């Protein structure tokens with residue numbers, strides 16, 4: 001059973017697996033204050049929607065610690081300023097702002113308490129968010145296995161594993177669970193250019209646990225789907241609109257279109273905290289654009305000529321009509337998504 005834990009809050013600091021250095025090196029990045037957390041999210045030391053949400057929550061705890069000795073009003077003001085900085089570190093994954101808002105609600109409710117009490121209450125809330133995430137992933141894994149047949153070949157994209165969450169994973173959690181249930185599954189993992197989360201992170205998780213898998217260049221997926229080699233596709237998500245349109249790592253939309261054309265089931269695995277109940281369609285989702293060097297370089301080595309322009313959107317939006325189902329901790333959501341996802345609001 002996996003024991004990969006992407007982060008840990010200990011002795012008043014947040015420790016993150018430095019995912020930029022995997023698979024060659026397993027090392028921890030230490031966050032002493034909220035600005036370290038902002039940097040870690042921006043530079044993808046920690047990445048993956050649920051993981052950056054939990055990291056963001058602990059960033060606010062670190063802010064409370066930093067400003068503890070200020071007069072009350074200044075203390076509250078500085079925490080709110082820090083929360084805005086951490087919450088805006090990356091725009092697409094809704095979990096970051098969801099976690100920040102949840103922490104701010106707790107701050108507001110307890111604003112009249114002593115600063116030291118507020119610090120402890122915020123720390124407890126961040127720990128709750130972390131604990132709930134792991135429980136959520138286990139529930140997603142159980143429900144997800146309703147759609148994984150014995151002996152299935154599963155295609156996944158990017159990393160929606162233990163490293164993208166506080167543990168176990170979402171899409172990769174379903175795959176893990178199927179493996180541990182003895183379903184004799186095998187995996188094709190897209191390398192996922194340009195940041196190579198599949199090659200560096202998903203492959204690492206699969207190898208750690210000896211889950212039968214093959215790493216493929218992204219462009220191989222279409223041939224496997226066309227040739228009937230894939231039984232089901234399961235990917236993660238960064239933001240889900242109420243109509244089911246889903247933002248996920250760039251390349252997901254292309255997979256979903258191939259799946260639709262060749263009638264391969266295509267599932268999103270995500271916690272309810274990844275649903276944005278304030279937007280009705282994927283058109284409203286902000287897609288993060290990242291640095292050109294992510295495309296022109298690999299591990300710091302230039303592979304494209306100086307002077308070439310680059311377009312590097314980190315995500316794309318899969319239209320709801322391409323999605324067979326959305327696996328959540330409350331069950332598998334099916335179309336009509338607007339009706340069915342809206343019902344989840346009160347359960348969240």
Ligand SMILES: CSC[C@H]1O[C@H](OP(=O)(O)O)[C@H](O)[C@@H]1O
Pocket residue numbers: 047048049050157158159160161164165170171197235236237238248249250314
């Ligand atoms: C379990 S959410 C994982 C989700 O996040 C990844 O994006 P990034 O690596 O840029 O944080 C990717 O979209 C995954 O599906």
